[in-house]
Amino acid sequence: MTKLPRIPRAAKAPHPQKPVVFRPSKGLPDDQTLLDALAASTEINVGDLAKQFGLKGDDRRALRQRLKALSEEGRLHKSGRKSFGALGALPDTGVCEVVERDIDGELWVRWGKTDPKNPSPLARLAPLKPSAAQTPPAMGDRIYVRFEQTSDGWVAHLIKVLDQGAPKLVGVVRIGRSRKGPKEYRLESVNRKEKSSFTLTGGNLDTLEDGDVVIAAPVGGVHKYGPKPARVLEVIGKEDSPKIASVMAIHSHGLPIGFQSITEDEAKTAEPPTLGKRTDLRDLPFVTIDPVDAKDHDDAVYAHADDDPANPDGHVVWVAIADVASYVTSGSSLDRDARDKGNSTYFPDRVEPMLPHVLSSGLCSLQEGENRATLAVRMVFNAAGKKISHKFLRGLMRSAAKLSYEQAQAAIDGNPDDKTGPILDALLKPLWAAHACLTRGRNIRQPLHITSPERRVKLDADGNVISIEQRVSLDAMQLIEEMMIQANVSAAEELQKHKTPLVYRVHETPSLEKVGNLADFLQTIGLPWNKGEPPRTERFNALLDSQKDGPHAEIINEVVLRTQMQAHYSPENYGHFGLNLDNYAHFTSPIRRYADLIVHRGLIRALKLGDDGMTDYEIKTLSDTAEHITATERRSMQAEREAIERYVAAFLHDKVGATFAGRIVGVTRFGLFVKLTDTGADGIIPVSSLGNDYFVHDDVQHALIGERSGERWRLGRQIEVELIEAMPITGGLVFKMLSEPEAADPNAPKPRLGVRGRGPGYQTRGKGPQKAGFRDKTMKSGGPKHGVKNMKKKKNR
Structure with a gap:
């Protein structure tokens, strides 16, 4: 084939070029012109400012340098890497x-x-x-x-x-030096559950001192190795301050501190109550009976025999409660701060009150000899202690006497003092007679008989711990408790009768799973429990009472306590299992609990006792309020417990090496929790210190059991321990076991030595544990390895 000659293409004509227009820069303005330009704006980008003045190239770079210089001279505000604004100006x-x-x-x-x-x-x-x-x-x-x-x-x-609830750290500053010489600022968290270590970054570190207690925030980002960075937000004290334990607990749990100025101002405008439309109750000799160190008194009691011939041997009990609702009205700043706090929080050295002092310890406190506004209930009980009627009144009362539990009890026991002697026959003995009547009703009702002793930390004037004591239960305490319970029941029943929504205090029936766990445990100590029978307080009480003098009394009390649900607030009524009551609400402590204030407002609305009752908006948001105050209550309980733990650790710090009697109150796979008999202090015995055996956690027996020996450490056992370490910053105590373990259960199956579960990803086969999916050398061919090859061949086909 003859190849044709190539014909060259015609060359393309070049595109016409646009004429280049050179716009000369207007030149860099002087400093005053720049400041005047920025005065009209709180923030402007360098690029926008350059366009405004028509600057390009070198002039634009010169503008950036000039703005930076003005910022360093303190004449401009630099708000970002390339943004500036007028000094002292803020945006809209x-x-x-x-x-x-x-x-x-x-x-x-x-x-x-x-x-x-x-x-x-x-x-x-x-x-x-x-x-x-x-x-x-x-x-x-x-x-x-x-x-x-x-x-x-x-x-x-x-x-x-934007980011409320961002994680905050409370810790102690530790200052050291790195290898290169500069200081290193570390943060030692006060939370013993915090496993990470932190290094402090940012400005003003030179103002910190070793031992400062600070609030810090973790710095964002991914930090794979070494300590995580954090920045200091606030210095709150010194680690060697005697009262720092409470301060750390307050900040660790984010408890609201103090009150807004407008709230304090509202409280200061409050005036003493007048009679007005109130019922005059000042001729009734109410008395307050409280702890010896109580600062606020929100309940007073008075009782006498019922003179109605239709109710022989019956009693009339009056309970007068501070009328907080007349001072803290819905929607006020006082109300917002009270709702935010949810309740007062009590520490050994201080109280973080729900209401300002002028109200909580002043006009709302039922002080002796002072006219006080009250919401009172008159209750009538028959001879068996059953309440047959009640009536609520909004009145004006005057306390006849302020007594402590110990003072009132001593008078009843035959040791009256100058104050209780004159009122013993007229006031105290009728109260105790009414209490005996209510106790009969309580015994018929059968609330749970669980005992849960409390401890009291006593401090000196400087905040140092003097002693730690178990609180002694007195008849005077039980008297006030039972009368308050009956007042709370009356409030719930009254609001139900008027179909007014309210916040109930509920305590649900134990779950079937928890009751089943209890039954399994009781079987290990030879006690029967029918799983099919529904849980009732009478059944629990029969069990507790039958074993109260036996060797298992404390462990049974502990396990029954753990079987119970946790009480909370709810607009729905689920009853109160622990008290064995169908209707229950908190009414008797409105100075320190927001739930009670809501119930007061509900009664005022239902009974038309004033125009300061519960609003439609409060009714609409009742579910949110119940959830919120349940959370604040638990927050306060955790803070109070942690503060006490730190005080206890500080008290025992110089007693390391001493021997103590205690009881096992918790069993986990990583160790035993111990409560000391004398002080109620809680600590841990690590499982690694229990001996050479490998201890397995048995959640049915609530015990750690040696894999080889079968020896047991069971919940509730009395033991002797040695204090190894006390950490006041975290409140942690570490003990060493001195007692001998309990002998192996002769009926238990013999342990398979060397066989130990490794979780769901492992299976035992042959002589030892092996990971699931693998076989030993005795496996035949065609196993996983050969199977993989065969699958590859099939895939290649």
Whole structure:
């Protein structure tokens, strides 16, 4: 084939080029012009500012350098890497961080990414809006606000909390030196469950001292190796301060501290009550009976024999409760702070009250000889102790005497003092006669007989622990408790009768699973329990009473206690199993519990006792309120327990090496929890220190059992221990076992030595444990290995 010659293509004509237009720069403006330009804006990007002045190339770079120099001179505010603003100016709205709390408890915020050399001004966080159900932010939270400039400086109005509840750390600063020489700032967490270590970063570290107790926040990001970084938010004290235990507990659990200024102002405007439309109860000789160190008195009692011939041997019991609702009205700042706290929190050295002092220890406290507003209930009981009627009154009362439990008990026991002697026959003996009547009804009702002793930490004036004692139960305490229970029952029944929603105090029936676990345990000690029979308090009491003098009394009490559910608040009525009551609500402590205040408002609304009763909005949000106050109650309980643990550890710190009597109160796979007999102090015996055997946790017997020896450490056993370590910062105590283990159960199956479960991913085969999916050398061919090859061949086909 003849190849044709190639014909060259015609060359393309070149595209016409656009003429290049050179726009000359207007030149870098002087400093005052730049400041004037920024004065109209709180934040402007360098690029936008360059466009405004028509700057390019070298002039643009020169602008950036000039702005940086003005910022370093303190004439401009640098709010980002490439953003600047007028000094002292804040935007209309912005994201800021809560960085400071002043002496009055008010929070201060700072906007933007702060330049340490030239920070943006602080702004005071304005009181929250009464109409909004807002929760105040805490230190370190990021919030979105609207700024307002006033004659007193900048004010920030909360719009939204962006990351409330971000993790906070409470710890002790430890200062050391690295190999290269500079100081290292470490954080030792006060939470013994915290396994991570932290190193402190950021500015102002030079102001910290070794032993400072601080609140810190972890710095975000992924940190695979070494200590995690954290930044200090606030210094709250010194580790050697005697009262630091409570401070650490308060901040560790985020307890709200103090009150807003507007709340304090509202409390200060409160006035002593007048009779007005109230029922005059001042001729009734009420008495308050409380702990010797009580600061507030929200309940008073009075009783006498019923003179109605239709109720022979019956009694009339009056319970007068502080009328807090008349001072703390729905939607007020007092109400918002009280709801936020949920309840008062009690520590050995202080109280974090739900209400300001002027109310909690003043006008709302039923002080001796002072006129006080009250919401009272008159209850009538028959000779068997059954309540046959009740009536609520909103009145004015005057306490005839302020007594302590010990003082009242001593008088009844034949040792009256100058104060109890004159009122012994007229007031105290009728109270005890009514209590005997109520006790008959209590015995018929059969509430649970579980005993749970409490401990009391006694401090000196400087906050040092003097002693730790078990609280002694007195008849005077039981008298007040039973009368308060009956008042609470009356409140729930009254609101039910009027079909008014309320917050119940509920305690559900134990679950079938928990009751089944109890039955399995009882079988190990030879006690029968029918799993098919529904749980009733009478059954539990029969078990407890039958074993109260036996060797297993304490362990049975402990296991029955653990079988019970946890009480909580709910707008739905599930009854109270522990008290064996169908209807129960908290009514008797409105000074220290928000639940009681809600019940008071419900009664005022239902009985038309005033215009300060429960609102429609409160009824609508009752479920949220119940959930919230349940959470605050548990928060306070944890904080109180941790503070006591730290005080106890400080008290025992110089007693390391001493021997103590105790009891096993917890059994886990990693060790035994021990409670000391004298002080009630709790600590742990690590399983690794129990001996050379391998101990397995048996959750049916509540015991650690030696794999080879079969020797047992069971829940409830009395033991002797040696204190090895006491850590006041965390409240941890570590003990060494001195007692001998319990002998092996002769009826237990013989252990298979060398065979130990490794979790669901392992199976035992042959002589030892092997991972599931593998076979030993005796396996025939065609197993997993050959199977894999065959599958590969099939796949290749």
